[in-house]
Amino acid sequence: MATAYDPAMRQDESEQGDRVFVVAVEDVHKTFGAFKVLDGVSLSVRRGETLAVLGRSGTGKSVLLRLIVGLETPDSGSVRILGQEFNGLSLDRIGDIRKKMGFLFQHAALYDSLTVGQNVAFPLLHHRGDLSESERNERVNQLLIEVGLENSLDKMPSDISGGMQKRAGLARALALEPEILLLDEPTAGLDPISSREIDDLVLKLQREHQMASIVVTHDLYSAKTIANRLALLDKGKVLIEGNFEDLQQSDIAFVKEFLKLP
Amino acid sequence: MDDIGSKSLPLVALAGGAIGAVLSMEVRSSMARFGATSLLPSAVVYSLVQEMGPIITGLVVSGRVGAGIGAELASMKVTEQIDAMEVSAVNPYRLLASTRIAACILMLPLLTLAADASGLFTGWLAQTLTEPISLRQFIDAGFRGATLTEFLPPTFKTAVFGLIIGLVACYQGMRTRGGAAGVGRAATNSVVLASLFVILADVVLVKLILVVFP
Numbered sequence: 158m159a160t161a162y163d164p165a166m167r168q169d170e171s172e173q174g175d176r177v178f179v180v181a182v183e184d185v186h187k188t189f190g191a192f193k194v195l196d197g198v199s200l201s202v203r204r205g206e207t208l209a210v211l212g213r214s215g216t217g218k219s220v221l222l223r224l225i226v227g228l229e230t231p232d233s234g235s236v237r238i239l240g241q242e243f244n245g246l247s248l249d250r251i252g253d254i255r256k257k258m259g260f261l262f263q264h265a266a267l268y269d270s271l272t273v274g275q276n277v278a279f280p281l282l283h284h285r286g287d288l289s290e291s292e293r294n295e296r297v298n299q300l301l302i303e304v305g306l307e308n309s310l311d312k313m314p315s316d317i318s319g320g321m322q323k324r325a326g327l328a329r330a331l332a333l334e335p336e337i338l339l340l341d342e343p344t345a346g347l348d349p350i351s352s353r354e355i356d357d358l359v360l361k362l363q364r365e366h367q368m369a370s371i372v373v374t375h376d377l378y379s380a381k382t383i384a385n386r387l388a389l390l391d392k393g394k395v396l397i398e399g400n401f402e403d404l405q406q407s408d409i410a411f412v413k414e415f416l417k418l419p
Numbered sequence: 420m421d422d423i424g425s426k427s428l429p430l431v432a433l434a435g436g437a438i439g440a441v442l443s444m445e446v447r448s449s450m451a452r453f454g455a456t457s458l459l460p461s462a463v464v465y466s467l468v469q470e471m472g473p474i475i476t477g478l479v480v481s482g483r484v485g486a487g488i489g490a491e492l493a494s495m496k497v498t499e500q501i502d503a504m505e506v507s508a509v510n511p512y513r514l515l516a517s518t519r520i521a522a523c524i525l526m527l528p529l530l531t532l533a534a535d536a537s538g539l540f541t542g543w544l545a546q547t548l549t550e551p552i553s554l555r556q557f558i559d560a561g562f563r564g565a566t567l568t569e570f571l572p573p574t575f576k577t578a579v580f581g582l583i584i585g586l587v588a589c590y591q592g593m594r595t596r597g598g599a600a601g602v603g604r605a606a607t608n609s610v611v612l613a614s615l616f617v618i619l620a621d622v623v624l625v626k627l628i629l630v631v632f633p
Binding site: 223226227228248251252253255256258260262263264266267268269279280283284329 | 495498499500502503504505506507508509510
């Protein structure tokens with residue numbers, strides 16, 4: 158049964174150790190100018206688990222992902238990835254941690270001067286010097302088959318649809334076989350069929366790769382389909398955390414209103 | 420290097436050529452007043468190689484390459500491609516900025532030589548239309564008594580222009596925020612600031628060269 162967010166309870170859980178949680182966000186605050194985006198957010202994800210972070214636009218969901226991957230630094234609080242805190246680490250060490258994370262950007266962020274295949278090969282080229290060219294090509298082909306883009310190897314990102322771009326972004330995020338997968342609005346801007354295809358793909362990948370995932374979305378159906386746990390963010394705070402049924406049974410007015418929306 | 424060097428070559432050569440022809444025509448009328456038209460080749464060569472060629476190349480490349488690098492990196496920034504690179508544990512400054520800056524540093528002196536050569540040719544052309552003289556005679560007269568220290572430092576000072584153009588454009592591009600408007604701002608700022616810094620650096624470098632190679 159879900160409860161309204163309780164920082165004390167979260168602290169206790171966190172102290173079980175980072176062997177349990179691969180991502181542990183503790184009391185994180187983040188402000189841009191006068192705008193407080195995150196106001197004491199604490200979340201954690203275990204290995205093999207998928208957490209969906211829900212909330213209205215501008216509630217700091219994407220900022221939270223950027224903090225987790227180290228693209229932003231928190232004003233206060235801590236972000237621990239695989240037991241390591243980003244703050245104070247050298248760039249090389251941060252790089253080592255990032256190699257264990259895959260990130261799918263909201264608009265895929267494919268390199269527009271490279272083909273789809275080159276995009277997927279990019280992390281391999283830079284971090285898997287042990288692979289020969291043929292092994293690398295084989296790995297790229299395998300990833301593209303996995304996301305259903307085997308016929309788009311030589312296409313430019315501008316020549317494929319938004320859904321295909323997301324799939325290519327997902328293939329690139331998986332290239333280094335990450336332990337943690339971060340998905341920023343994976344179904345945003347897609348038609349319902351493409352959205353479901355992406356959901357199915359994420360589920361399939363989770364089953365096959367046993368990664369911990371954090372999915373930022375405001376697509377309730379998608380969150381319900383792919384996540385084990387959901388956290389609803391409002392005004393920079395985690396309002397409630399639990400499974401979909403827990404959220405449905407909540408008495409919090411905002412939760413009820415959020416779940417009523419189509 | 421191809422984008423910064425060979426693709427800038429036609430524009431740089433054209434600018435150098437225009438400056439060479441104008442110099443030849445303008446200097447000729449001044450020299451004629453003092454009956455010193457025989458010094459025209461030297462005047463054209465020295466003006467062109469020591470100052471006009473380098474500064475024109477610097478300004479042309481600031482415009483063409485500065486805007487290109489600024490807009491390209493800004494576009495990558497606003498579409499999160501640079502963030503994607505960072506997330507992939509690849510240093511975008513090393514991969515995107517250092518390569519472009521190095522290409523600018525290497526290409527500027529070569530482009531300056533092209534601007535100089537083009538300017539010398541059109542300078543000779545303008546001269547020979549009024550008072551026929553062979554290209555070889557023009558060049559011999561122009562470089563008579565010249566030493567390498569008079570011509571090499573002004574040519575190689577453009578490597579500093581390249582450094583400035585690359586640094587300014589990369590900085591403007593990679594710190595961009597704000598969508599298409601941000602990309603436009605980055606391109607404009609790259610050109611304006613790179614041109615300004617090239618002109619200011621030229622003043623300092625000319626003085627430095629005069630001190631080091633008196």
